[in-house]
Amino acid sequence: MVQKEVVYVVSDSVGETAEFVVKAVATQFNGGHVEIRRNSYVDDFEDIEDVMILAKKDHSIIAYTIVVPSLKEYLDRRASEEGIMAVDLLSPLMNAFTTKFNKEPHHQPGLMRKLDEEYFRKIEAIEFAVKYDDGRDPRGITRADIVLIGVSRTSKTPLSMYLAHQRFKVANVPLVPEVQPPDELFQIPRKNCIGLIISPDKLNEIRKERLKALGLASQANYASFERILEELDHAEKIMKRVGCPVINVSNKAIEETAGLILEILKKERSF
Missing domain, CATH: 3.40.50.20 (Rossmann fold)
Known part of the structure; x- marks a missing residue:
């Protein structure tokens, strides 16, 4: 031997x-x-x-x-x-x-191991954001670090992905008058939730561009002022009921809104 x-x-x-x-x-x-x-x-x-x-x-x-x-x-x-x-x-x-x-x-x-751990946390957060995007599974609401709520075209999905790259687990929930919001939304601490609002004019402009990109008529109900005002009114009532902080995203870049979200969370969670 x-x-x-x-x-x-x-x-x-x-x-x-x-x-x-x-x-x-x-x-x-x-x-x-x-x-x-x-x-x-x-x-x-x-x-x-x-x-x-x-x-x-x-x-x-x-x-x-x-x-x-x-x-x-x-x-x-x-x-x-x-x-x-x-x-x-x-x-x-x-x-x-x-x-x-x-x-x-x-x-x-141990710095390399620390970098590896941060990388895997980021991947986990990205996978979380994809899984719980657009209210697909309400269970994500109770598991998320941050929950974003708002009407369609308020940048919920891109914000979720941006924050996921900062290693935050984010779920987002669309607010639609015809659909009752999930019960889980009212069970989480208010500090975990952020409401996103937008001006009717800006939302009308964004939705018209969205319809055009899809090859649909810009006069569709989705982009009508009446429908937009109805949705925004409904969303405001839900946000008041949740008691969450609210950000107006009308003229803000994704990075700017994300920065405000993190500032709010830091302030809310310090108490």
């Missing part, structure tokens, strides 16, 4: 990066005969001393990804004193970044 060589992977975070690099290198040397022993979340000198004892006993290599300067310097010094080969997998590239871009690294462990 062939004796496996041992490589100690040491990291002040999880250590996945170092292990991946070691495995990639090991494949070039009949990698099946290399045993990787991972030491994660190393955050003090005692942890490093423990690894030194083991690495010296096994006559092994230490491959490390440590970004905290004091720990890195201590590991380098102790490895040199003990005659252990220690390979820094990050510093050469970090030094190149510093030289090329004239910026200093944060020296903070």
